[in-house]
Amino acid sequence: QVQLVESGGGLVQPGGSLRLACAASGFTFSNYWMNWVRQAPGKGLEWVSRINSGGSRISYADSVKGRFTISRDNAKNTLYLQMNSLKPEDTAVYYCVGDLGASPEWGQGTQVTVSS
Secondary structure: OOEEEEEOOEEEOOOOOEEEEEEEEOOOHHHOOEEEEEEOOOOOEEEEEEEOOOOOOEEEOOOOOOOEEEEEEOOOOEEEEEEOOOOHHHOEEEEEEEOOOOOOEEOOOEEEEEOO
16 A cells, blocks of 8 residues: 655744655655645645656756755655745645656645744
């Protein structure tokens, strides 16, 4: 059974940093592209970043470029999102999403709140 479990969210002040992690199980993690997607309160889903199976191809939404870094450790079956220089508008539930084939697989999400 495919499972994606996010962790690392919390409350942080503007300008601060957080690192999110997504532990994957139930599939061969190293074979698949992975994404981070977020949903701010009262808003729709926003794609944040994507990384290929080997970690060599990465892309970011303009809203996070230069502040967020996606990475993966295939030996640990874990996806990461390092978030620096956080802004109040980064407040959202962050989801780990796997491009596993016919339909993507989603984690349960982790809340990130940026507030003073």
